[in-house]
C-alpha cells in the first residue's frame with residue numbers, strides 16, 4: 001500500500017440539450033458549416049443584449065436536483081473577463097457567487113462499496129467558439145457556432161481518492177445526466193468535458209498538497225490514464241525530494257503524458273462582477289416544483305428497486321438500469337409478461353447482442369416491448385423452441401416483422417400435435433429395431449438417438465418435450 | 479418662419495393638414511445642415527440619401543391614406559452610439575472605423591415604425607465618456623450659442639444639432655448626465671428617462687447599469703411626443719421594465735398647483751457658480767408662483783456620488799469595451815506579429831486618452847484584491863444615494879436642482895484636467911446612480927449662455943416631471959430664444 005493519499009476534484013462541463021442558445025434564439029445543432037448558426041447577440045456585436053433562455057435555466061435546476069443540490073432561490077449571472085479570439089465579448093457570462101445549485105452529492109459505487117462524493121456547485125454559463133489553426137501556423141480562423149451554447153458546470157468536492165474512482169464518478173454522473181435528459185453527454189462531440197484538480201499528500205495529513213489542474217479530458221479512458229499518470233508523476237517528484245509546481249496541464253493522448261499549458265504565474269485575474277445586462281434570477285418554489293416533476297427515478301434508486309421488485313440479481317439490475325431507455329424497455333416488457341428473469345435474460349442477452357452488432361440503441365430498434373413479449377409467449381406455450389426463438393428474434397430485429405409473422409413465413413411453428421407426433425414416432429420405432437433393443441437393454445444413449453431421428457424427420461420442428469414423453473411411453477409397449 | 483425652425487408638434491400639424499410634405503420639411507432641414515454644420519460640426523454622418531428615400535416613401539404612404547402619427551415625416555438624428563442597420567455607427571471612436579451594424583437599435587426601429595426620418599448620426603465624446611464632446615475621436619462639436627465654447631457632453635452633437643435647428647429632435651444617451659448637461663449648455667430640453675424605461679438594445683454600452691436613452695427637443699411637448707414613441711419594455715432587453723407607458727402628452731398643459739418640489743441644500747453648495755445659483759433661485763420662485771409647494775430637504779450622500787460613479791462606470795466600461803480587439807470588425811492594427819500585439823496595438827491606437835484612462839481605472843477597480851475596496855464599496859454607496867432619494871420622495875413629488883454648476887465653458891479649458899471636467903456632472907450623476915428620471919429645461923441666461931433647470935422625479939414618474947417642466951416653459955415663454963447664428967454663419971465668429 002502506498003503511503004500517499006490521492007485527492008482529486010473534478011470540474012465537468014456539460015452542454016445542455018436546449019434547442020436554442022442560452023442568450024439568443026440561434027440553434028445549437030452540432031457540426032454545421034462554420035459561422036452559420038450565429039446572430040449579433042451570440043457574436044457579442046456592439047450594443048446587443050443577452051436574454052436568458054428559460055429552458056436552459058430549467059435544465060440547470062434539473063441537473064442540480066438530480067445531484068441532490070440545494071437550489072439557490074436568488075441566483076445571478078456574472079462576467080468572467082479575459083481576452084481570446086474565440087470569446088467575442090472578451091468576457092464569458094457565467095456564475096460566480098450565486099450558482100443555480102450548491103451543496104449536493106452523488107453516490108457512486110466503487111469496488112463494491114457506495115461512496116458519497118460531494119458536489120460543490122452546479123452553475124450555468126455560455127460556451128465559447130472554436131479556433132481552427134492553419135497547417136502552416138500562419139493564421140487561425142474562428143468558428144462561432146458554439147458561442148452561446150448553454151453549459152452547466154458541475155464542480156465536485158475533492159472527495160475522489162483514485163483515478164479509477166474519478167472515472168467511475170464520471171461514468172455514474174454521465175448515466176444520471178442521461179437519465180435526466182438535460183444533455184446527450186456525447187464526449188466525442190464535446191458535450192461532456194472534464195477538468196481535474198489533483199494533489200497527493202502523506203496519509204493522515206490534514207493539509208492538502210499543491211495541486212495541478214489537468215484540462216480537457218474527453219474520454220473516460222483519458223480521464224483514468226491522465227489521472228493515473230499525474231498521480232504517479234506527483235508521487236515520484238515528492239519521493240525524489242522535489243516540490244509540486246502549481247500549473248495547468250493537458251493530457252497528451254499520443255505521448256501518454258501530461259504536458260504543461262501554463263504556470264500559476266500566468267494565471268488569469270478574471271475580474272468577475274455581476275453582469276449588468278441580466279437581471280438577477282428569482283428561482284421560485286413554483287419553478288423548482290415544476291422541474292421536480294421532470295426528474296425521473298435515477299439509476300441507483302432504480303437499480304435497487306429492480307432488485308427488490310423483480311427479484312433480479314445485483315448484476316442484472318445494474319445492467320438493465322445502465323440506460324434509462326433499457327430500463328424503460330425492460331419494465332414495459334414485464335408489464336405484459338410477468339417473468340422478469342426471462343425478460344431480463346432476453347433483453348440483456350440476445351437483444352443487446354443484436355443491438356451492439358448493429359450499433360443501435362433502444363430508441364432506434366424496430367423491436368418493441370410488445371413484439372418481444374409476443375415471442376416470449378410463443379416460447380412459453382411451446383409453439384417454438386428456444387433455438388427457434390433466437391432465430392425468430394434475429395429476423396424480427398432485422399426486418400421489423402412481428403413474431404407470429406416470422407414463424408408463419410418460415411414455417412417454424414413447432415409440431416405439438418399429439419396424433420401427428422405419435423404417427424412419426426411409431427414409424428421411427430419400426431425402422432430402428434437395433435436402437436430400440438439397446439434401449440430395452442437399458443442403454444441410455446439409445447433414447448437420444450431415437451429422439452434425434454424424430455427431430456430429423458420433422459425438420460427439427462417437433463416439440464422436443466412431447467417427443468420425449470411419447471417416445472418413452474411407446475417404448476414401454478414395444 | 480423657416481421650415482427648419484419648426485418644432486415636432488408644429489411640423490406634425492402642417493403635415494397632417496397636408497400643408498407641407500415630409501420631403502419639404504426634410505429639404506428645409508438638409509439646407510439648414512448645409513448652412514450651419516460647418517460651424518457646429520454636430521454630425522458624424524449625414525444620411526442624406528437614406529432620408530430622402532424615407533421621406534418620399536412616407537409621402538407616398540400618406541397620399542395612399544396612411545395615418546399620420548405624431549412623428550410621421552419628422553426628421554431626427556441619433557447619437558452615434560445607437561446602432562442603425564447598414565449605416566456607420568462609430569461611437570466617435572477610431573476603433574469602430576467602418577462599422578455598419580447588421581441590426582437596428584430598438585429605439586431606431588420604434589421611430590422608423592412611426593415614420594420618423596433619420597437624417598444623421600451625431601458626434602459624441604468617444605464611447606460617451608466626457609462632458610464636452612471634445613473627447614470625440616473624430617472632431618469637436620461647437621456650442622451654437624458661442625462656437626468658442628463646448629456643447630457639453632457626451633450627447634453634445636445631439637444637443638447642438640437641435641439647438642442650431644438642424645433637426646427638430648435627436649436622441650441622446652445619458653450615463654452620468656450626458657443628455658441633461660449638454661441640454662443645459664445648449665439651451666434645449668433633454669430628458670433621461672427612468673432606467674429600464676427605454677430599451678438599450680442596440681445602444682453601444684458604456685456602463686450598462688447606468689446607460690439610458692432619451693430625447694433632446696426644442697420644447698417639453700416635443701419631449702413628451704418622443705417619449706411616447708421610444709418608451710416601453712422590449713423582449714430584447716431583459717433590463718427593460720415591464721411597466722405601462724402612459725400618454726406623456728396628457729401631462730402637457732396641466733396645472734401644477736399643489737405639486738410639491740423638493741429643494742436639496744447639497745445642490746446649492748457643491749462648487750456652484752453664483753450666477754447659476756441666482757438663475758435657479760428665480761426659476762424656483764417662478765414655480766412657487768405657479769402654485770407649487772416648496773419642501774427643504776437633504777440628500778446627505780450627494781457628495782459621494784461622483785467618486786462612486788467614477789468606480790462603477792469605468793468598471794463596467796472596462797468590461798464592455800474589451801470586445802474591441804481588432805479581430806472581427808472595426809479598426810485593426812495590421813502591423814502586429816502575434817495575437818497579443820494585435821490586441822495591444824489595436825487598442826492603443828484605436829482608443830482615445832479618456833477611454834483608456836477609464837478602462838485602466840475600471841480594470842483596477844475590478845481586479846482581485848481591490849474589488850471589495852472599490853467596486854463593491856461604490857455599489858454600497860450607490861444604494862445609500864438611492865435611499866436618500868427614496869426618503870426625500872416621501873415628502874415631495876419632484877426635486878428641483880441646477881443641471882450643471884456652470885454654463886458652457888470654453889473649448890480646451892478643462893481638457894488637461896479630467897478631474898475638473900468630471901465636476902460638470904456633479905448634479906446629474908446622483909440621479910443616474912439612482913436610476914431616476916430627470917429633465918433639463920432652459921431656465922435663463924448668463925451672458926447669453928443658457929442655464930438648465932433639472933427636475934428629478936420618482937421612478938417611472940416622467941409624467942409629473944413633464945407636467946412641471948411644461949408649466950414652467952409656458953410661464954417663461956420669453957426663454958424661447960434662438961442662438962444668434964447671424965453673427966458667425968456669415969463669417970463673424
Ligand SMILES: [Zn+2]
Nearest residue numbers: 024026039042
Ligand atoms: Zn445567436
